[in-house]
Amino acid sequence: MLYSGCPEDDELSWKPHHLSCCSFTFFKLVCKYLNHIMGLLDRLSGLLGLKKKEVHVLCLGLDNSGKTTIINKLKPSNAQSQDIVPTIGFSIEKFKSSSLSFTVFDMSGQGRYRNLWEHYYKEGQAIIFVIDSSDRLRMVVAKEELDTMLNHPDIKHRRIPILFFANKMDLRDAVTSVKVSQLLCLENIKDKPWHICASDAIKGEGLQEGVDWLQDQIQAVKT
Numbered sequence: 001m002l003y004s005g006c007p008e009d010d011e012l013s014w015k016p017h018h019l020s021c022c023s024f025t026f027f028k029l030v031c032k033y034l035n036h037i038m039g040l041l042d043r044l045s046g047l048l049g050l051k052k053k054e055v056h057v058l059c060l061g062l063d064n065s066g067k068t069t070i071i072n073k074l075k076p077s078n079a080q081s082q083d084i085v086p087t088i089g090f091s092i093e094k095f096k097s098s099s100l101s102f103t104v105f106d107m108s109g110q111g112r113y114r115n116l117w118e119h120y121y122k123e124g125q126a127i128i129f130v131i132d133s134s135d136r137l138r139m140v141v142a143k144e145e146l147d148t149m150l151n152h153p154d155i156k157h158r159r160i161p162i163l164f165f166a167n168k169m170d171l172r173d174a175v176t177s178v179k180v181s182q183l184l185c186l187e188n189i190k191d192k193p194w195h196i197c198a199s200d201a202i203k204g205e206g207l208q209e210g211v212d213w214l215q216d217q218i219q220a221v222k223t
């Protein structure tokens with residue numbers, strides 16, 4: 001609705017002091033039309049295929065496997081956090097690839113929060129599952145959590161792509177990605193596309209290969 005007179009007093013509560021009533025109304029009109037034009041441009045870029053498609057991804061895996069470090073490294077360098085702390089509950093993060101805009105649910109891997117994962121399965125269009133390749137003792141726990149996820153009704157019958165990061169490859173005790181894949185029995189996953197990448201999230205090695213694969217899979221499903 002256009003303003004024909006002065007806005008009500010309560011609408012003026014945030015009015016800059018130096019603007020008169022008329023110039024303030026004009027200012028609001030300009031803002032309104034700018035907003036409208038931005039909306040049109042946004043829709044136009046979507047129609048022309050210039051706007052990146054948005055996808056929702058779940059990042060899962062045991063605590064301390066490196067999920068938050070990986071997601072952080074995938075952000076532009078000026079948006080990266082210098083201080084990674086264990087995730088409480090979950091956090092929503094964003095990063096972009098060449099043609100997709102990812103919204104990631106970075107779930108906490110701590111035992112007490114793992115029951116939160118299933119509440120987000122329906123929303124996820126892809127899964128990133130992170131394994132600490134040097135944590136041989138807990139590989140069996142990682143496998144249990146993976147199997148529970150794969151058997152969940154919201155995942156079981158979907159052809160959802162799963163990207164595995166065999167992370168912490170820089171550590172001396174790390175096993176190879178082939179070994180991780182054997183320990184997790186990944187060859188048993190027949191009804192979903194999956195891929196495993198060895199990664200070092202601190203240096204950012206292996207991450208791009210994984211994201212490129214994920215992007216191809218998501219686009220293959222959408223088109």
Ligand SMILES: Nc1nc2c(ncn2[C@@H]2O[C@H](COP(=O)(O)OP(=O)(O)OP(=O)(O)O)[C@@H](O)[C@H]2O)c(=O)[nH]1
Binds near residue numbers: 202
């Ligand atoms: N050496 C090495 N350390 C890593 C790597 N990735 C992550 N870390 C370290 O592992 C620790 C845990 O990393 P996070 O990213 O917080 O792990 P997380 O999976 O998000 O853990 P939760 O939030 O508790 O589920 C941090 O001290 C990271 O610096 C890696 O590739 N190599």
Ligand SMILES: [Mg+2]
Binds near residue numbers: 068069086106107
């Ligand atoms: Mg975390």
